[in-house]
Amino acid sequence: MPDQVEQWLAELLRLNDEEEKVTEKQIKIVQAAVEIFAEKGYSATSTSEIAQKAGVAEGTIFRHYKTKQNLLIAIVTPIMEKLVAPFVIRNFQEVLNVQYEHFEDFMRAMLINRLAFTRKYAPVLKVMIHEIPFNPDLQAQFMEHVSTNVVERVRRIVVHFQAQGQIIEAPADSIVRMCASTIVGYAVTRYLLAPERDWNDDEEIDLMVRFMMHGLSLNPVR
Amino acid sequence: MPDQVEQWLAELLRLNDEEEKVTEKQIKIVQAAVEIFAEKGYSATSTSEIAQKAGVAEGTIFRHYKTKQNLLIAIVTPIMEKLVAPFVIRNFQEVLNVQYEHFEDFMRAMLINRLAFTRKYAPVLKVMIHEIPFNPDLQAQFMEHVSTNVVERVRRIVVHFQAQGQIIEAPADSIVRMCASTIVGYAVTRYLLAPERDWNDDEEIDLMVRFMMHGLSLNPVR
DNA sequence: TATAATAATGAGTGATTACTCACTCTGATC
């Protein structure tokens, strides 16, 4: 776990905002904070506990992150950005038209890609999910990134495939929500609720794609 | 909101364990606690704040609920039991065989029923969802009620309809999870994420049933 | 090696925390 966290941390924090200097101790702090936040929740975690686990003086935390809340934001923000990154690329719609002739291919690709992301950042995503409802700053971030950017773009894709007659004519928002529920439901079960279970990811992905494709198909049942 | 909360509270606490005496102040305390827990989270809520909002001395809270954690449990436990109640009735499977010839009817009935429940107890369910991952007692309760009771029973129903050839042959757990994701995804979006949006519940329910039925149907797509 | 700048420290701060307890209040029973 430490190795893994340090790996993506170094990666993330460095390419965050034009090469801000990040010290060893900063990495240790974020590392420890993520672990404890994910285990006991943000509010139930004390800064002294973080300092102890990070092997750092408590003052060091406040030297780099002025407040405890600031530390939370510094942890969640880059992950939130990376979470939506694949949807915010410039030529999203064009890539789609060219590369994915069928809705199914698009869904499978996205599913595999974002599921790998979830595995990689599971602890931070857990903290994110839990703290968004109680933190106005995170709420604003979430609204901007996920609601405004992602949902709106995916909506357009749904409309696109509806016009092609590949999926049913129903409110695009509802279609987006049902697909998102299927995927998020798996991600949560897979990595948060029962990560120790034996999972056959390939089989589950095939099943979900089938479920969603059939669910949105025009064909009548039976 | 207060009226609503008081209504189900009186109803709940009274038929909880053979008519334990519940005072006016106890109702006020639980009422205030639920509201603040739902708004800022359990750990971020102080007992003094609860006392203030309830119009009660802080000592009164600890007279009835020995600890803050105890108060949380006293709030969540009865709702957790009611949440799974429809699945735990004695002759669940028989009712099903007689009353619901088709999988679709069963799903629609459950969907409507549990969605009404979610609307009624939304604040407590929010608290429940947020605190289960961090509270061993609630975790144990959830495992017992939801995992052991509900999932196991619904699993058997899925297998039943699979044998009848009404739905696809896939791991029953996965089918249960995908249906649960669809429903929970709607409940969360409807009552927690965007409760102020204009929702057409009947249309959404029809759409979800269609989505799940098509998703699990045997027919090949296109 | 000297100097400047930044990183790191940890004892100390007032505020707040969950919880206690000696006490008062209230209403039912004899």
Add this chain to the structure above:
DNA sequence: GATCAGAGTGAGTAATCACTCATTATTATA
């Protein structure tokens, strides 16, 4: 009206909270 039991109180407690700051250690540049 005396007695008693439980409901309710609120000042008080030790512990812990996020955060500060004067001081020291480390590093980079000259």
